[in-house]
Amino acid sequence: xxxxxxxxxxxxxxxxxxxLPADLGPTTVEVPLILVNxxxxxxxxxxxxxxxxxxxxxxDAATRLAGLLEPGDVAGQxxxxxxxxxxxxxxxxxxxxxxxxxxxxxxxxGDKDGGPTDRMAAWLFEHLIDGADAYVxxxxxxxxxxxxxxxxxxxxxxxxxxAKNRGMAHAVGYERVIFxxxxxxxxxxxxxxxxxxxxxxxxx
Ligand SMILES: [Zn+2]
Numbered sequence: 001x002x003x004x005x006x007x008x009x010x011x012x013x014x015x016x017x018x019x020l021p022a023d024l025g026p027t028t029v030e031v032p033l034i035l036v037n038x039x040x041x042x043x044x045x046x047x048x049x050x051x052x053x054x055x056x057x058x059x060d061a062a063t064r065l066a067g068l069l070e071p072g073d074v075a076g077q078x079x080x081x082x083x084x085x086x087x088x089x090x091x092x093x094x095x096x097x098x099x100x101x102x103x104x105x106x107x108x109x110g111d112k113d114g115g116p117t118d119r120m121a122a123w124l125f126e127h128l129i130d131g132a133d134a135y136v137x138x139x140x141x142x143x144x145x146x147x148x149x150x151x152x153x154x155x156x157x158x159x160x161x162x163a164k165n166r167g168m169a170h171a172v173g174y175e176r177v178i179f180x181x182x183x184x185x186x187x188x189x190x191x192x193x194x195x196x197x198x199x200x201x202x203x204x
Contacts, residue, residue, distance in 0.1 A: 042076025043133035053088030058138030
């Protein structure tokens with residue numbers, strides 16, 4: 001099946017990369033995307049880095065993965081967004097957007113009629129996360145802190161979904177896997193909890 005997001009398209013067995021515009025109100029940003037459409041059918045996995053501007057490791061990891069992954073290696077589709085929050089990443093800001101001072105990981109799933117960061121969150125949901133079978137959001141230390149490697153996921157109350165999330169989290173291979181038991185409004189993992197969702201993320 002063709003993998004199409006905005007004007008970007010990748011046929012089965014092909015890889016495509018480009019940028020899509022996101023209208024944030026006072027400015028329009030370009031969101032880089034790499035689409036890897038596998039040679040064989042399977043689920044769609046979305047991976048984001050750069051939700052927080054000061055966390056460089058996820059940006060680097062997602063970019064490297066995008067370079068390494070080939071369609072012949074993939075059963076399903078992989079959508080990689082190395083810089084999910086361009087104003088914060090390119091502004092080198094710790095956790096907030098320089099446009100409005102808002103931490104995007106508090107406002108998911110966002111509001112397309114809201115301020116710039118709400119619009120950015122809504123754009124990510126509409127274009128990337130809503131179409132995903134599984135979602136991985138990469139966070140890390142960076143400007144302000146060092147972190148041990150860990151994977152986090154959040155319990156949803158849906159046993160089948162929780163089992164998938166647990167499986168994804170442990171599949172990363174890190175010794176430390178943590179999970180949240182309470183709803184946590186505004187974070188990516190909360191905003192998409194109806195889907196399979198896990199990733200190295202930190203509790204900010
Ligand atoms: Zn973060």
